[in-house]
Amino acid sequence: MQTTFPRLMLDHAKQRxxxxxxxxxxxxxxxxxxxxxxxxxxxxxxxGLHEAGMGRDDHVVVxxxxxxxxxxxxxxxxxxxxxxxxxYQDAATTEYVFPINNAExxxxxxxxxxxxxxxxxxxxxxxxxxxxxYDDPRGLRNYSEPGxxxxxxxxxxxxxxxxxxxGFFDAEVAKAQPQDVAAMFFTSGTxxxxxxxxxxxxxxxxxxxxxxxxxxxxxTEEVLAYLPPAWIGQNIFSYAQWLACGYVVNCPxxxxxxxxxxxxxxxxxxxxxxxxxxxLLTSVMIRMEDAGSVKKWLFHTFMDVARRVGxxxxxxxxxxxxxxxxxxxxxxxxxxxxxxxLGFSRVRxxxxxxxxxGPDLFTFYRSIGINLKQLYGSTETAVFVCLQPDNEVKAxxxxxxxxxxxxxxxxxxEVMVKSAGLLKEYYKNPxxxxxVLDADGWYHTGDAGFLDAGGHLKIIDRAKDVGRIIGGASxxxxxxxxxxxxxxxxxxxxxxxxxFGDQREKVCAFVNIDFEAVGNWAEKRNLPYAGYTDLxxxxxxxxxxxxxxxxxxxxxxxxxxxxxxxxxxxxxLHKELDADDGxxxxxxxxxxxxxxxxxxxxxxxxxxxxxxxxxxxxxxxEDGRSGSVSATITIIDAKTxxxxxxxx
Amino acid sequence: MAERKIGDVILEVKNISLRFGGVKALTDISFDVREHEVxxxxxxxxxxxxxxxxxxxxxxxxxxxxxxxxxxxxSNMNSRQVAEMGFARxxxxxxxxxxxxxxxxxxxxxxxxxxxxxxxxxxxxxxxEREETEQRxxxxxxxxxxxxxxxxxxxxxxxxxxxxxxxxxxxxxxMEPKVLLLDEPMAGMNVxxxxxxxxxxxxxxxxxxxxIVLIEHDMSVVMDLSDRVVVLDYxxxxxxxxxxxxxxxxDVISAYLGTSH
Numbered sequence: 013m014q015t016t017f018p019r020l021m022l023d024h025a026k027q028r029x030x031x032x033x034x035x036x037x038x039x040x041x042x043x044x045x046x047x048x049x050x051x052x053x054x055x056x057x058x059x060g061l062h063e064a065g066m067g068r069d070d071h072v073v074v075x076x077x078x079x080x081x082x083x084x085x086x087x088x089x090x091x092x093x094x095x096x097x098x099x100y101q102d103a104a105t106t107e108y109v110f111p112i113n114n115a116e117x118x119x120x121x122x123x124x125x126x127x128x129x130x131x132x133x134x135x136x137x138x139x140x141x142x143x144x145x146y147d148d149p150r151g152l153r154n155y156s157e158p159g160x161x162x163x164x165x166x167x168x169x170x171x172x173x174x175x176x177x178x179g180f181f182d183a184e185v186a187k188a189q190p191q192d193v194a195a196m197f198f199t200s201g202t203x204x205x206x207x208x209x210x211x212x213x214x215x216x217x218x219x220x221x222x223x224x225x226x227x228x229x230x231x232t233e234e235v236l237a238y239l240p241p242a243w244i245g246q247n248i249f250s251y252a253q254w255l256a257c258g259y260v261v262n263c264p265x266x267x268x269x270x271x272x273x274x275x276x277x278x279x280x281x282x283x284x285x286x287x288x289x290x291x292l293l294t295s296v297m298i299r300m301e302d303a304g305s306v307k308k309w310l311f312h313t314f315m316d317v318a319r320r321v322g323x324x325x326x327x328x329x330x331x332x333x334x335x336x337x338x339x340x341x342x343x344x345x346x347x348x349x350x351x352x353x354l355g356f357s358r359v360r361x362x363x364x365x366x367x368x369x370g371p372d373l374f375t376f377y378r379s380i381g382i383n384l385k386q387l388y389g390s391t392e393t394a395v396f397v398c399l400q401p402d403n404e405v406k407a408x409x410x411x412x413x414x415x416x417x418x419x420x421x422x423x424x425x426e427v428m429v430k431s432a433g434l435l436k437e438y439y440k441n442p443x444x445x446x447x448v449l450d451a452d453g454w455y456h457t458g459d460a461g462f463l464d465a466g467g468h469l470k471i472i473d474r475a476k477d478v479g480r481i482i483g484g485a486s487x488x489x490x491x492x493x494x495x496x497x498x499x500x501x502x503x504x505x506x507x508x509x510x511x512f513g514d515q516r517e518k519v520c521a522f523v524n525i526d527f528e529a530v531g532n533w534a535e536k537r538n539l540p541y542a543g544y545t546d547l548x549x550x551x552x553x554x555x556x557x558x559x560x561x562x563x564x565x566x567x568x569x570x571x572x573x574x575x576x577x578x579x580x581x582x583x584x585l586h587k588e589l590d591a592d593d594g595x596x597x598x599x600x601x602x603x604x605x606x607x608x609x610x611x612x613x614x615x616x617x618x619x620x621x622x623x624x625x626x627x628x629x630x631x632x633x634e635d636g637r638s639g640s641v642s643a644t645i646t647i648i649d650a651k652t653x654x655x656x657x658x659x660x
Numbered sequence: 661m662a663e664r665k666i667g668d669v670i671l672e673v674k675n676i677s678l679r680f681g682g683v684k685a686l687t688d689i690s691f692d693v694r695e696h697e698v699x700x701x702x703x704x705x706x707x708x709x710x711x712x713x714x715x716x717x718x719x720x721x722x723x724x725x726x727x728x729x730x731x732x733x734x735s736n737m738n739s740r741q742v743a744e745m746g747f748a749r750x751x752x753x754x755x756x757x758x759x760x761x762x763x764x765x766x767x768x769x770x771x772x773x774x775x776x777x778x779x780x781x782x783x784x785x786x787x788x789e790r791e792e793t794e795q796r797x798x799x800x801x802x803x804x805x806x807x808x809x810x811x812x813x814x815x816x817x818x819x820x821x822x823x824x825x826x827x828x829x830x831x832x833x834x835m836e837p838k839v840l841l842l843d844e845p846m847a848g849m850n851v852x853x854x855x856x857x858x859x860x861x862x863x864x865x866x867x868x869x870x871x872i873v874l875i876e877h878d879m880s881v882v883m884d885l886s887d888r889v890v891v892l893d894y895x896x897x898x899x900x901x902x903x904x905x906x907x908x909x910x911d912v913i914s915a916y917l918g919t920s921h
Contacts (some may be wrong), residue, residue: 039800040812150805151863268810 016188016213018054018091020255025051028258031231034080037265037273045080047258053081053167055181057088060170061119062180064143068093068187071115071196073108075099075131076123078237078250078263081147081163085121086251090194090213091185097196097208098242100598105133107598110205111198112138115439121163124148132157190214196439197244197391208439209244209391219394219433220252222415226399227361233259233281234358238270243599244391245365249283252394271295274355282362286369287600289384292354293376294504294529301532314342315379322347322379328403347380356382363387363399366599368471368494370502371407378405386410388469392448392455394433398469409468419469425460426475460492477604479514481576489576491519493604496577499567503560504529508589510602511579512615518580520618522607523557524548524589530556545643548584554648557584561650569653578652581618583625585611586643592632617647666887667695670871671716671839676725678711678895685711686722686895693839698865698872700882702906703892704915709875710752712892713841716873717749718742729839743772746838750828752847752875758817762827765816766802769834770795802830805867806860822853829860833868840864842874846881854878858885879916883907891915 015023024033029048036043045053066072072089074096076082086096097115099108101123108130111117118140120131128146135141143159145166146152152162174181194213198206223229237250250261259281264273271292300311321335331339351357362377362384369386377384383402388410389395398419400411413419418430434455438444448456460478461471472478473492481489493511500509500523507526513519527544530553534541541547565578589595595607608615610629617625628642671693678686686708693699701709714720716727718739726733729745737745748769756765773795774781780788803809806826811819816827825845832840845861846854858881864870876882882889883903891899891906893915899906906912 037809039797039804040809041800151866154866265809266807268807272810 014190014214015217016090016185016190016192017194017217017252017255018087018185018188020217020258021047021054021087022051022185024255024258028231031258032260033254033258034083034261034263035277036080036263037269037276040265042262042276050080050084050087053084054087054091056167056170056174057081057085057163058091058170058181058184059173059177060166060168061088061094062092062184063169063173064119064166066092066094066119069193070094070119071097071117073097073099073112073115073117073120074122074241075101075108075120075127076147076241077101077267078239078241078246078261079123079147080263082121082123082241083251083261085163086195090188091181093184093188093192095193095196097198098240098247099198100240100242101127102240103598104592105130108134109137111208112141114205115196115208116140118142119144121145122147125151128152128155128157128160132160188213190217193436195247197242197247199391207441207444210436210439211394212436215433215436216248216252216394217256218416219389219396219431220248220256222417222433223248223396223399224253224257226396226401226414227281229253229257229259229281229361231258233257233360234262234277234279235259235281235283236262236264236270236274236277236279238264238267238273239284240598244395245283245285248395249281271355275353276355278355278358280358280360282356282359284362284364285366285599286364286373287367289364289369289377290373290504293373296350296354298528298532310345314338314346317342318347318379319375322381323375326378326381326383327405343381350380351382359383361385365389365395365410367601368498369407370498372502374407388471390457392435393429393431393457394435396433397429397431400468404466404468406468409464409470411469412467413469419463420454421462422456424475425462425472425478427457427459427461427469427471428454429457430454477514481513481519482515482517484517486576486578487517490574491577492574493577495574496521496564496568496579497602499564500560503563505533505556506560508596508602510589510604510607511577512604512608512618513577516619518619519577520615521561521579521582522611522614523561523582523584525553525557525584527588544588545586545641548586549643549646551646554584554646557582558648558650561648565650565652569655575653575655579650580652581647581649583614583618583645583647585614586627586645587629587631587641590631593630614645617645623647666697669693670695670730671873672728673712673716674726674728676712676715676722676727678708678715678720678722684895686715686892689725689892689895689897691890691897691900693871693873694887695871696865696869697887698861698874698885700886700889701873701875701892702877702879702882702889704877706894707892707915708895709877709892710843711895713749713843713873713875716742717747717841743835747841748832748835748837748839749841750825750832750843750845752843754824754828756816756824756828756831759815761813761815762808762811762819762830763796763799763803763813765827766799766830766834767795769831770799772835798836799830799834802833805833805863806830822849822856825849825853825857826860829857829864833864833870836868837870839871839873842872844875844877846876846878854881861885 025047030046032044033047033050034045072094089096131144145161145163147163149162190213193210196208196210198208235250239246254261262277264270317338321331321339324331359382365387385400385405388398397417398411399414416431420428430453458475459471460473460475464470473494477493479491481491491513496511497509500506508524510522525548561579561582568578569575591598624644624646626644628640630640632638669692674690676686676689703709715722718737721736776788776791845857865872889906891912898911899909
């Protein structure tokens with residue numbers, strides 16, 4: 013697509029000025045911004061930013077939830093040839109310092125007081141941060157910080173400037189070329205400093221367009237934007253594809269109202285990481301537990317039908333007339349109302365990505381008639397690499413390479429990608445760029461995987477994490493920690509898992525129970541508990557987890573490649589792994605190395621054959637205070653299974 | 661951070677004594693409240709804090725003394741008259757309508773602002789409908805302010821305690837009070853809820869310029885929130901001043917910590 017984001021926006025404003033571009037729920041009522049209104053807003057913000065001294069190629073930080081005026085700000089920044097750098101709104105202050113200094117950011121536009129407070133603190137380490145604007149003035153009236161102003165003031169200034177320089181904005185937009193840098197996304201980074209992934213208008217729009225054509229997206233789609241805009245997934249779905257297709261993006265009232273807003277909007281195109289689908293399913297199941305017996309019976313009976321018939325129907329296979337009738341009845345009584353309750357009545361295409369999704373979870377949504385599919389991609393590839401076509405959906409693959417993508421698997425099993433949507437570079441980091449982008453233009457994904465017989469890509473783990481078992485019974489076997497952890501996490505009782513085993517004689521694991529699910533389970537058994545730490549140490553709970561671990565082992569033993577990854581010993585951690593304690597990334601991926609070091613005594617206890625181990629851990633609370641939790645953790649041995657060898 | 665503008669004295673309590681039969685609840689209490697300030701009344705259990713608030717609120721009529729609000733002295737006024745003068749309050753033990761939604765509960769706070777009568781409202785046509793729309797808009801602003809959008813339509817009885825307290829505050833705010841009386845706004849809350857509530861109280865004071873009189877026995881909360889503090893013990897005033905002054909006052913220390921004899 014030979015265009016830029018601001019030009020696309022202006023095209024929509026010209027062709028369909030009164031069509032809705034954005035909606036936001038304000039004071040309980042959905043308010044629409046049309047394309048024409050958006051264009052005017054962008055024009056004013058851009059003029060205001062210009063007057064404030066923003067130049068071409070300047071980097072501008074944008075921090076906040078999905079808010080129409082922040083979207084307009086990103087467009088305004090791009091209109092001036094400057095580069096928006098969205099950062100995670102829930103990050104701690106210290107996490108902003110590196111990106112802001114790395115990108116030499118002088119301007120920041122943030123959502124509200126919370127973000128302003130953080131930016132003011134950041135300024136101590138980033139003196140070049142000159143100007144700061146906020147969207148929501150609440151609580152900020154009496155701030156006298158130099159350089160701080162309301163976005164409203166910027167818009168007013170821009171309006172005045174625009175009145176005296178009417179041709180300025182259009183001339184600026186015309187200057188921008190598709191090959192110019194459009195945005196920079198900082199990857200969360202499991203180790204070291206985050207890296208700024210540089211994308212051009214062309215790379216982002218090429219992929220946005222390819223994805224849209226793959227699923228035949230049009231300008232009538234409705235999307236709910238509720239994930240962090242700093243994450244490229246949300247940015248592609250509610251910004252790049254929004255402008256490429258011209259559909260409507262809806263911004264929820266607040267983070268707590270997302271489920272209500274979802275129901276009200278009824279999106280047609282939906283995207284969520286597996287944990288969101290999991291959360292929704294858990295809430296349904298908990299509510300079903302409390303339902304009357306007739307409802308419960310209906311639900312369970314028809315869910316059995318759905319599991320049997322639904323996926324086949326979804327895949328377009330032929331199904332017997334009796335089953336079809338049963339499914340139709342189920343749709344009337346259960347699936348339809350359930351889809352409605354979840355806000356999925358109108359979903360035509362739903363995607364999940366970012367993490368592996370459990371087969372049961374995945375099948376649940378497909379069986380009740382939601383076209384949930386998986387995709388594969390990353391920040392560096394502008395998301396769209398592989399997608400699952402409508403009738404070829406499998407739980408354990410991520411789909412086929414789409415238009416414009418070439419895939420090759422290197423000898424070490426690493427997946428390599430070539431497409432027009434690859435990153436331009438890592439900002440000011442040629443060494444890192446050279447590491448992932450080779451001279452022939454192949455991007456090294458760092459993921460280990462292979463293409464199956466049907467041409468679908470299957471991802472096993474991060475290539476660098478795939479290790480070897482050394483010594484012991486399964487000497488030399490492949491160890492894929494993520495694969496093992498995911499299998500554990502597919503159990504509703506297990507929230508997080510961390511597997512160790514590379515260069516060791518056996519595999520051991522840490523487990524975090526799901527407080528909600530296990531708490532419920534315990535209440536039903538009249539098992540009293542005082543809190544997470546207490547619940548996690550109950551012998552009954554340990555037994556429950558042991559059953560899960562042994563099921564995983566049985567499952568792994570069926571796969572000759574991965575049978576050596578069976579878990580011999582495990583323990584249930586005394587605290588929940590938390591991003592605030594540095595144990596998870598902001599996208600909730602476990603930082604295995606860091607956890608291994610932090611809990612070295614526990615790892616030693618696992619491998620040293622000890623029965624229990626005392627540990628005390630410092631924790632950081634959300635309000636910034638810190639404290640500590642301590643516990644004596646019991647270590648459990650799990651049964652492993654012999655490899656099921658195929659007959660020679 | 662900026663300085664807030666604290667104005668002149670708007671509420672003056674002079675030599676108040678309140679007796680229930682032979683029990684002296686309050687003896688000769690005097691203090692003043694300035695515009696826009698956060699004024700706390702503290703004291704151990706049974707010190708007479710709630711009685712003091714009830715006097716200002718018009719629930720109790722003190723036998724002696726006077727209360728002057730903006731030059732207007734009131735004695736023997738009932739709660740409705742006091743409310744019409746611009747006072748609103750929250751309750752220590754939450755007097756919310758448990759079966760009604762958050763929205764409806766806060767809407768009741770707009771009652772004094774409604775001009776149409778019950779029959780017009782029952783038909784909900786013309787003036788009554790316009791009025792409801794206007795009032796609803798104001799209520800929505802409060803819901804937004806207190807960040808309870810997700811619970812707009814939830815019956816209050818189903819909400820956790822901390823949120824119910826927030827709804828109680830919302831209903832008081834719906835009256836657009838000049839003076840907000842808070843009776844133990846943090847009672848029974850956990851640390852996080854207390855922090856949220858403190859933030860809302862400061863935001864109300866800052867955003868709407870509302871003068872706030874609050875009763876609290878959690879000292880740490882009071883010291884962080886208030887501009888000036890009155891300390892009561894056994895119905896008598898034993899201290900009055902800024903948090904630092906009060907903290908250093910030997911009478912206050914002995915009332916709270918006991919004295920060694």
